[in-house]
Amino acid sequence: MARVATDITLPDRLGGWGVRWGINRMHYTVAAGLYAVGQPGSQSPVLVSANYKLTFDQLRRELAGRDVWLLLLETFGINVWCAAGKGTFGTLELINRINRTGLPTLVAHRTLIVPQLGAPGIAAHEVKKATGFKVHYGPIRAEDLPEFLDRGMEVTPAMRRARFNLRDRLVLIPVEVVQAWKPTLIICLLIVVVCAFAVRDFRFFSLLPVGLPPTVLYLVALLAGSVVTPILLPWIPGRAFSLKGAQVGLLSAILAALVMGSTWKVADLVALLFVVPAITAYFALNFTGCTTFTSLSGVEKEMRIALPVIILAFVVGVVVWTVGLLT
């Protein structure tokens, strides 16, 4: 069993920062098993978590100065919430980990504190039946752990409820932007090809004046969809994410038209009003995966309706723009 340092070092910080930007995000692991924070004894509480390094760093920071056992399940470097959904943070793994680490001989009590977000993977009654340990669901957020422990393991209603405030949304944005590289590449290629055909010239300096405006507009649409929409999410009218994104996109398109409109052809302006909302709607739809309140059935329904509309609007816009270039 390993003893845990509770101070976070510079490499920890750098690694965490990289993870948030999507660099080496997956499989940022620590070894699964039992860890001692401080000097835990037979009466010390046992906290269960995932072997995801970011979670582990957060836990040891919150637990500084306390004596607790930390039982990390093998989730292959995935956080508790996602691992519980996949089943790796699950009943069987917990039962096995309890037995393999010899936990029953180390502690006299029979209570495990499992994060509430791990509940989709853990059947508390089955753990109890198999090991004698009672699963007590603790707070959702690690930052509430000190208060939870100080209250004698009592969970307040606020600790039980999902939260999705501005700060929660802000930390998700970097990954959103980085993950957009694939569509970004495709769209940039599309722009180059269409422009090259339109001006019948493949040299960079001939392409630049035709290609630059649509590229800038795409970037505006990307930012509107993956940065502005998430930030303003609760205040944009409607419930469907694509609809929220489309509104932000339409507004951005109108703004762009007002700024640059006088030098533009009608075809460009029409294309703008179709393509930008389509792209922002698409990125907004992607943001459903980052939230804690969208259901599978809801997302399926939204995609069935929104995707055809998004694709249609995009195609119409691109065709109008291409025709405008050729005439």
Next chain:
Amino acid sequence: MSPRYLKDVVTLQLDEERCSGCGMCTQVCVHGVFAVSKSIAHLVDRDACMECGACARNCPVEAVSVRSGVGCAYAVWKSWFRRKKEGGEVGSACS
């Protein structure tokens, strides 16, 4: 309160006849969908459900059912193509 998603879409079902009123579902749900009164659980905010499956998995008498998965466009997208090939399950893509 967290923001709301679409109305009347979730697959969550509660069989009140079976419920023993243990309150496990109220403890695991992060959206306050359940409340226990008079020793029986009730769905007090069904539309807030995100279909995570925690309640169904932790109900000792199997009074709750839900088709669980992740409400993530990317996961749904992947499952649409996977299902055609091998009939895979919906909703786990954050690997």
